[in-house]
Amino acid sequence: MKLLRKNQESKNLSNSYLLKGESFFVKSFKRFRKHKLAMFGLIMLGIVIILSLIIPLFNSLSAFELNFSEVGQRPSWKHPLGTDNIGRDVFARLILGGRVSLAVGFVSVLISTSIGIILGGIAGYKGGIVDNIIMRLTDTMMCFPYLVIIIVMVAVLGPSLYNTILAIGLLSWTGTARITRGQFLYLRELQFIEADISLGIREGKIIFFHILPNAFSPIIVSATFNMANAILMEAGLSYLGLGVQVPTPSWGNMLGDAQSVTILEIMPWMWIPAGAMIAITVLSVNFIGDGLRDALDPKMKL
Amino acid sequence: MPVLLKVKNLKVHFETYEEYIYAVNGISYTLNSGETIGIVGESGCGKTVSIMSLLRLIDMPPGKIVSGTAIFEGKDLLSIPQKELQKIRGNKIGVIFQDPMTAFNQVMTIGDQLIEGLIEHKGMSKKKALEEAKRLLDIVGIANPRERLRDYPFQFSGGMRQRVMIAIGLICQPKIIIADEPTTALDVTIQAQIIDLIKQIREEFGTSIIWVTHDLGVVAGIADKVMVIYGGYIIEEAPVDMLYNNPKHPYTRGLLASLPKIEGNDRKRLDYISGQPPYLNKLPKGCPFEPRCSYRIEKCAQENPMLTIRNIEGNHRVACWLGLE
């Protein structure tokens, strides 16, 4: 997959396209490394991912095991974060909940970005009526309260982990679609595309190998921010009881379980860590997104 | 002719966290009263920065005026306090910007944008100022000036907008006008009209002009004296006829040779100067033009001739190691 050198017409493309000895990726990576917050975010996220993957393999305490004799205990050696109101180990739930929240984040973003690229790409490339219809659809969708639509969809499908991923994935493509469309609209007018067409290269090839690679910077940045939102959205849904269902732990429903005044006050270890984890994870992803944006194209208006 | 503006050793650099750019590297010249100087150079050679920094109209940071003086009416424009500078901007020295699309505030009427300067500098009442604005619109050739005062920039065509821009530059009757490529964004027929307009105004008001452009044709039509800039240095300076008839610097020769000429030149290919203009992120050891020069000698790569511009004859100055005839 070759990134095309910029010619003099396309001066508006990022200056980083000027292949002066270093490739685009190397240059971007160097810039990313300079961004302190982004590196911090990357490290934090890495830690969270690794912990959530590894610890459950070693943990003897199950996240599902009920222990009525140990209800509501404060943090101790046996239970690093105490137990919740029906005797489950909070730490184990927290780590497993991490898997859940991260999974929702990744997979739903994969889905929504794919849909967004396809719809936005078609709209931007074809133009005309197709563009119009797709854009009307996108605009109408963007109008409505995001949470409301998702709640309704999850309710229709039936609340569960998979349906949560599906719902968020199927309904979060509007931002990506808009950006992709904008990029395609701009790029297809550039002269090197005209040159390709006049050389007789097939349309599919043009789209995939020439337009798309040059468009991916803002798409990647947008996808990163979308992941942050997806994690927050899942947390919200689970909190309301409409997302991941108990007993499967998710940071969101751990907070939802703590909804009574007594638990809130007396057992803070049950919910504060979960909320903190959401904040840390989402913050890290946001930092990474910011760093990516500055690294790939400092002039991007996202 | 009395000296109006004396620029000495102007150096302007830009420092971002990614790189350091030597944009303007020691420019010196004199503007006499009533004179028109044409500053010529390729894109990126530093010509715009050099004139905008006279009024400190550049982003500082990342730009900074490293050294130099620009003496106008006994004061150094580059170091006087902001309050004093503001009294000179628009009032004694006017500016015409390059792009009439982006240089206007899109949500303010033309009228309001015209009278701002008058109200600030001359203390006129709004009513009087509007009258004056109308008069100026008339001078620059806008039909129905009274109604047009209430219009917004997007309601004007490109050429009209540039005329309004000229009106704004002139409205306080400045002694000097700094014009940054005022005709570049327009098509050729309009260009000619605008140039004629400026000539007319120059006649009537006696304004001195510093005109920046990359178009040699334009310069020939309007300047008394021409300065050629390359890599942030002045490389040749001469009265306009002298420059066109007898260019000394290889770069100037190259520029003039690359102009398409009407007089039959047996269908040869257009001459051009090979290579790219320099990207000055470090000061060159030798002459910045040396890599592209067809007359280069060994000394050219060792020492930078552009550091000292020498007088050849009369008012003709060149910065080159070769004593070209």
Add this chain to the structure above:
Amino acid sequence: MWKYIIRRLLISIPVLLGITLVIFLLANLMPGDVVDFMMSSEAPMSKDLIPQLRESLGLDQSIPIRYVLWLKELLKGNLGYSYLTYARVGSLIAKRILPTLELMGISLLISVVVGVLLGIITALKQYSLLDYILTVLGFLGRSIPIFFIGMLLIYFFALRIPIFPVAGMITAGANRGITDNIWHLILPLTSLSILRIAEFLRYSRASMLEVLHSDFIWMARSKGLKEKWVIFRHAFGNALIPIITLLGLNIPVLFSGAIIIETVFQWPGLGTLFIFSINQRDYPVLMGLSLILSIIVLLSNLLTDIIYSFVDPRIKYE
């Protein structure tokens, strides 16, 4: 300009119709219906009663017919009756709309004023300490889930240090008037607004920065105008115009936030009604609520566009 407004109004009508269709389909496609809900929560009923119950609620008819019937009633202004309580949907909504409007409205006001002000200040003082601090806080604001903020506020300011009431809109029983209301309002309002302030700050800062570096600002300076004038007269106007669109866009987002905050604080508004009706499969309430919500969104978009067309001369003189 009036042509533009009328055009927008006319387009809204088929959109609204489409919305009613979508709402109806979604609501009625949910697995299980209100009878199932009634069955599970009350004493077991005899099997024969179920079809009778269904018939009395009209649930035995086909979907298209039910849609048309609902539409007919809508046009008469009748939003239907709750399956559960048989109360008029209209009055249910009416009782709860004010608390929600109070919460959302004041939140919007505060968020805009504080957010835009701070955004402009940080843009003018780019790279300063204040700018840096607010940027980081902005990041935090976007990363912490609002319900967590709400819970933390309750924990620290209502439970550990009992300053504010824990939940609800007014102290039960007593009717102590406005100060009581305000007291109850503070915690939910703060939770709801923090994120909004961060958003407005970010947008107005970006907008202001972009304007400050544009050509026409240099031109204004080249005229020798005082810097204060340049900023207030030229920069502000241009920077604030895009903020107006943001206002309209925020209404739906605010409602999403309201749903969650109302649940955290047990605020008796439309948000909690929404969650109830979803969980209980009380379609008429759900549909009525969604419809009202859609109308509000459409109206606010329309209003934003209209205000925008007044403010931006490029549209005014189209």
